[in-house]
Amino acid sequence: MDRPAVDPAAAAAFGRPAGVSGAFSPHAPAAPALGSLPAAPPTPESLASAFGRTPADSGVRLQRPPAAGHGGAEDPEHVWGEDEDPWRDPSAGAVIGPPAVPKDPDAPDGAAGPGGVGTQLSLPEVLFGRRVKPLALVLLGVIALVVGAAGGLVGWAVARGGDALTSDVTLAQVEESVERAPGSVADIAQRVRPAVVSIEVRVDQGGGFGSGVMIDGSGYIVTNWHVVTLEGRADGSAKITALFTDGTRAEARVVGTDPKTDLAVIKVNVTNPTVLQFGDSDRLQVGDSVIAIGSPLGLADTVTQGIVSALHRPLTAGGENGEAPITYDAIQTDASVNQGNSGGPLVDSTGALIGINSAIRSSEGNTGSVGLGFAIPGNDAKRIAETIIRDGAVKHADLGANAKSVSAETAEGAQVVNVTDGGAAAAAGIAEGDVIRKVGDRQVRNAAELTVAVRQHQPGDTVPVVLARQGRELTVQVTLRSD
Known part of the structure; x- marks a missing residue:
């Protein structure tokens, strides 16, 4: 057979120790002598008497088999056997025993007992059966009143804040006051x-x-x-x-x-x-x-x-x-x-x-x-x-003439009825019967408009006056005077 060379480093780490030719060491280490092992110090007498085994001739055993029934006397002849605890260590100081108060097999399911559920109380028993302290009943009533009042307040606030007709819609936001632009x-x-x-x-x-x-x-x-x-x-x-x-x-x-x-x-x-x-x-x-x-x-x-x-x-x-x-x-x-x-x-x-x-x-x-x-x-x-x-x-500007309203095919305006002696109209040559049609830039269509047109100017102003006379239109310059 062709065997490859062994790496010296691997042989040193995983090879047999020197002098060993087989798979196991031919020389097993000898068990140490009992006297050579370190021993624990002796148990103090107080601890030994409290927690040690009871001597067999004392007639008292800390770990006893269960009695025949709850509260029954111990059977002194009864000893631990395989039927009670097949895994019991006979040399153990204590073992796990059954419950101290076993359940009564004849008791109903609702009866009180170790690990059981007590019988539930009815309303008459709570109120009149004296099964509950009066102080507890008073506190329970106060708590109920507080919860009811809180619920009523919440309901009132919700009712005030909403409208039954619009409870399922989204309302547009409205300002507190009306906006006036x-x-x-x-x-x-x-x-x-x-x-x-x-x-x-x-x-x-x-x-x-x-x-x-x-x-x-x-x-x-x-x-x-x-x-x-x-x-x-x-x-x-x-x-x-x-x-x-x-x-x-x-x-x-x-x-x-x-x-x-x-x-x-x-x-x-x-x-x-x-x-x-x-x-x-x-x-x-x-x-x-x-x-x-x-x-x-x-x-x-x-x-x-x-x-x-x-x-x-x-x-x-x-x-x-x-x-x-x-x-x-x-x-x-x-x-x-x-x-x-x-x-x-x-x-x-x-x-x-x-x-x-x-x-x-x-x-x-x-x-x-x-x-x-x-x-x-x-x-x-x-x-x-x-x-x-x-x-x-x-003081208003004055023309020095009285006029009346006229309207005709050839002339429409204010017709002069009379002229005041020494007035502005007389000085400008305006005569009775003339129809004044324009004063300055203001068109004159009646007697009231003539007065308004004259009063738009100040006393002493010279304004052009357009008038109709015997079918002819002419313009005269009038220097207005004060009324």
Whole structure:
């Protein structure tokens, strides 16, 4: 046989020891002598008497076979045999014995015993059988009440927080307060209303009411002439009171009036008033949104909304009892305006003052609003109010001629009825019978529009006047004078 060489290192690790030729060592080590083994020290006498075996002649054994029955006497002749514990070590000091109290085979399954389950108590036995301590019953009742109250509170909270009709839907989130966008009617009214006042006028024969608007921090209020004078019936003894939206009442005095444009300025002594700013009424267009605020029929702090129905609507009113008629270039609006709104503000969509409500037009037999309200333009009201505050009175440009409205195929305008001697018309060569059709840049279609066109200028201004005379149209230069 061909045997490969053995590696010396492997032979040294796994080879037979020197002098051994077979698989096993021929020389087994000899067992040591009993006397040469180390022995444990002797057991102390106290431990030996307590835990050692009982001598056979004492008649007492620590480990005894089970008795015939529970609590029976021990059979002294009975010894351990293979039937009791076939695996018992006879030399052991103790063995595992049976239970100390064996189960009674005749007892029912529910009877109490070692490892058994006791009989369950019924409700009458618990409450009236005195099987449970009264304190335990009281504690159990208190716990039940607490649990019931907690459940009731949770149910009440759930019922209050939800709606039976919407319990199966997802509700959109809603803010706690209503959102009012800037520029809305509510927003404008909230900012403007504190500057609006109700005006009460009392005289010996009665009184009247109207509205006004605060235009200056010094206490100046602009209103209508017919409000503070009761259409000319009240004299200087009239008592005027301004009532603000916060309930403040203040006595007012008349600063000045302008009967020809139905404007007046009164003054009150108040601290930190809310002032309304003037807007540019010349920039209004038909259809613009407007808001009227005042005291219609005595109902203070009333807000109505509408639009601009027309612009440059010449309006003439009054003129009874020998007084000069009221004439102004009105803003027509369909915002509801009634008696008592007079003198109150007409504001635009920014809350700026663009008119002073002054008049309404109703059908025959109807004194209420039918959607035809008229306001003095804000630019005219601002100019006249500033003049009244500064000078106490207002002077208007005057043509020096009376006219009536005419309309024909060849001429439409204001026909001159008479010319005042030494007036502006006479000086310019305007004669009776001439039909004035244009003053400056303003077209004239009736007598009221002639008055409005002239008052747009200042006394001393020279303006071109276009007129029709005997079928011919000619232009004359007129230097206006003061009324």
